Amino acid sequence: MADPTQAAASLENLPLFAENGGNGSGDEWGDTHHSLSGPGQTDLRRSLQARLASASAQRGRGSVPSGQHARRADDDLTALERNGGVLRPMSRGGEVDWGLVRAYREQAADQLAHALRSREGLDDAGRRELGRSIVVELLADHAERALTKGLPIITPDEQIQLAEAIMAALFGLGRLQPLVDDPGIENIEINGHDNVHLIYDDGRIVQGPPVADSDEELIETLSFLATRTGTNERPFSPSNPRLHLRLRDGSRLAATAWITPRPVAVIRKHRLTDIGIKELVDLDMLSPAAAAFLASAVRARKSLVVSGAQGAGKTTLVRALTNELDPMERIGTIETEYELHLHDMPDRHKRIVAWEARPGSGERGPDGRAVGEITLDDLVFDSLRMNLSRLIVGEVRGREVLPMFKAMQSGAGSLSTTHAHSARAAIERLVTCAMEAGQHVTESFAYRQIAEHIDLIVQIELVDDSHSGGKRSRYISEIIAIEPGEHGLPAVTDVFQPGPDGRAVPGTPPIWLGDLERVGFNPRLLDHGGVP
Template sequence: MNRTMLPWFDDGDPIPDPATVATLRARVAARLDAGAPEETTVVHDELARWAAERTAAGLPELPGAVEHRTSQAVQGALTGLGGLAPLLERDGIENIHIHGHDHVLVECADGTTARWPHPVADSDEDLLELLGEVFARAGRTSREFSPAHPIANVRIPAGGPLGARVAAVRELCDRPRVAIRRHRLAHATLTDLHAHGTLDARLHDFLAAAVHAGLNLLVTGGPYAGKTTLLRALCQQIPPDEHVVTVEDDYELGLHLDQHRHPLVTAWEARTAGAEGTGAITLDDLLKQALRHSPSRVIVGEVRAGEITALLRALGNGAAGGMGTLHATTARAVPDRIAALGQLASPPLPITAAHRWTASALDLVVHVTRLDRPHGRHRTISEIVEVGPVGDAEGPDLTPLFTLPPDADHAIPVGPPSPALLDRLTRAGLDRDVFAPPVQAWGGEWR
């Protein structure tokens, strides 16, 4: 596709007219200010009145889908999201990029990128005012977004059951720049990922057994490769009677939202400092606290800096089945990546100690990749390696178990795990034939 000629966004669902939404929002707000008791009822009444006015003017009756989307947009506008509200209600949208009030691009779940047909505010100044209100009121703590504080990040309770993550920059660029990440797949399972083509039956069975066996897993990959979605699916395999502690910068896993499947979850979210510069709670603080709550498993959403040392301590404390995510280019790059992040800890973690901790704390690294194919974007598991003891090269030995062949959509088995690990997996229900080499792949030989 010629990226200079991106199509307009069209998922077949009506997009509310911003002027109509603004008019209806003003009507509803006036009635609420006058003492109307219930917002949803007032929105319904004003929509009915608006529809009647259209009919009286000789305009055609609106389809039910248009009224429904307009109602959602009006309610979103009342929450202070303004022109962002219609974008956040689109299930097919994953990422929203705003480069000024009238230049909006969306990345969709099918891998396409499109232009949003409406401005999200009347001007860049209005967009900055809207963002200032969002950062001040939508998060759990007030964040300042001003010329003095031109960078801000917050999770907002909109865009799905897990909300959305908003990152914005002003003054440091030509126009306001905003990136919004919607957490679409709140309750994805390994079976769902199998159905969507992210993994095949072998990988499904292997990963399910790995979780049941209590292996410590690290999910790695690049930005937007699907690390959190895979981690969320892995967590769905955890037995419901286990006490799971989740530690995240922003709530993305959502295990605490499903009390039927996960009745014993302690979910913690880090907290940045407020506008006055106090009150910060870091991942490192939460990971240290987690071990005092007698967890069966500790799950970490993502590690980005020196808190890697706390993660390694949490995974190596004897509680089986811990998991987390980490940015890395390949599975083999993980030990060096961990060692580099360990240098950011206070005090810094020596590289030799980082390698020893990695070898003792981790059993598997599962690497995910986003592939851009002619038929669209495809997320897949490209590598699974077993983490062994520190070897002659002074780093942990990494044994490939699954690898992605050229032009393939799924990783295939390339060798069995160590006898001890294989025994744990088979006792967890895995059929050893999972590691039988595919007849048609690479001549049917181990690599």
């Protein structure tokens, strides 16, 4: 095989098909497909042309015509041939032979892993270029052997589709890729390989296509994705049956197997990433008065928690609020899986440090921790040496609340999210999460931390009327301010409270309103229904 570090040859130059002049587009993979086209190396092109001449001569001696199948007489078949040989003939929009794609992906992944051992530090672009070269060579080699053995010849369009499918399986999400690329899909629910539901942003729930040929193949795909995350691989096996993973496009995947009757996975897409608070006003998520209040609170270094149901838009609001900060402010983010993606917006955040926890392997070290585990607590400790202006801890679902408290203790202006059905219920939720950390955390300690270190809790409502012909809507319903009260308990002020339609309207100003005025907030926005 030619050196895969050379520039990848265009698929049109593969030996079996160059003389046909085809140029398939592979549009089935959308705008985000991994194209194999590129500038060909002269030596590689000459080698392919020589193979083409050999292939043409083989045809002249009575090889199988294009699109037809021949009997296989020998037993010396490769794994690819035993898996189906080549892509099934198809027209535009036809189905890909995913069994063949999977076999190619396995070979390409093995070769890529071997090649990367001697190329440490290669970036994503370099990995993809290396992968392109490997895929091109695999296809060329197999095509040459197919002619020799009298196997079928596929068309240029089919060749392009096959290569795109292999690249999607190697660097993308394979059969999941078209679903993730669909801008209207918000969540993908998988309950077994052939029981897939797509939840659209307008609330529609549609049966989706199978994402694998079997549950075993689905588990294999999930395991492959878990080990292909780059620097922060995630274990997924019978001894580690739960998987939480950030996909390359920023979507979040949660999966379980071996502890459920069938493998289960949910992919939640983050559709609104590079967004500011004004855009959320345009989307009717909050009023201009509430937007100005929250933006000023963040600039005034008030610490806040955003609460709501799953999919309510909590992370989107935190992302929008942090995008209101000075691009030169030094901030850090700590998450179990990257979701905020502030580090992917260098124009908005020029001095950012983004950490992601690591679960570790199933083995336990002498200290009882999983080998290789990096916890949020570890990351908070490291952050104290990073000259940060503020530290943001992502979603709080359990004992992550303790690192959140530490972040708020170390510096004002932190943000986080949690799940609760009201702003006041969020207080109780955080107390419960804290007490999950062990007997050393008491209820009084948790209440005291909330009272002393959280300034605001913002509640987001998710209302789904799609079942009755309406639509799904998200909006802020409450904003409460918290101060230390009697006996160390939080004292609550309803700064914004639900109006007649459930949306937040101004209530009682917080006692620290002057802090917001110093950063430009107009206090009259809290009078007369939010109109200055």
